[in-house]
Amino acid sequence: MVTPVLVLPTPCRVAMDELLLSKLRLSVVAELLTCEWATFADLTRATGATVGNLGAHIGKLIEAGYIDEEKRFVGRRPQTRYRLTASGRSAFANHVQALQKLLEGTPSS
């Protein structure tokens, strides 16, 4: 899978993950980082986003393979929950590293 990358002009030439440039998508991935899984309701509460907006952004993260979606029933209530994939975890780590490099002003290799 090809990860979208945004390369900034020098002197801040740092490879960033374009998907994670959105604060909401970055928040979703950060929320899932310490979770085995979290439901859509929990992510809505945690991010403060509207249901429609969050759904659209989560869709992009699923499409990129950063998170997995699981739909199930708890009793009679439908529940959708998400977990971070290995590629999502690695993308997040690289993105945060790129942000730190940008702050330090050192170009990435």
Add this chain to the structure above:
Amino acid sequence: MDRSEAHQHLELVGKILSRTESRIEYVPSLFIVWGFAAAISDIVWQVSSSAFRAGTGAPPSNLMWLAGAAFVIAVVNQILVVRRMQSADRRSLKGQQIGRMFGATFGTAMILAYGAPQIFHGWAGPTMFNAAAAIALWFIAQQGDRRAGVATGVMIASILAAAWYEPLRGYILAAGWIVGYAGLGVAYAMPRRNG
């Protein structure tokens, strides 16, 4: 993206991680119910041991029933808690690790205590469960939980004290369960009650 935006994004990530990493949900009832069930079991073991030594026969049957009932209540409570956790909105990775650690520690103690009585006979079996609790609580203490650190100390102290006061061995091990294990559950329940 400029530097101020990068700073904002990193700050956002830092806030989320510090909030979610400290969010481990301990279930007080698990500690309280298992703590008392184990304590009752140790007390019954002590009464049986004393009765055997005094030659007065088996311990009162209602005491045996109490131990059985306490064990059944603890198992039912465990099943209900696990079912509730499976349908919860979020499950932390640390919570999952702690659950596995408890399962592995107590599972090993149970297999050895009941599967190898030739080695772990007499008080070795019941004592091994106190040791298992101390190891499991130490794992929670390693997550930065001081109360669990104190509980670990209580469990270890109960084993050391039980080694030196043979006539009260079961009561001392039981006190370890009540103060160290059930007491930790009460401590976990306190902030919720206040907050």
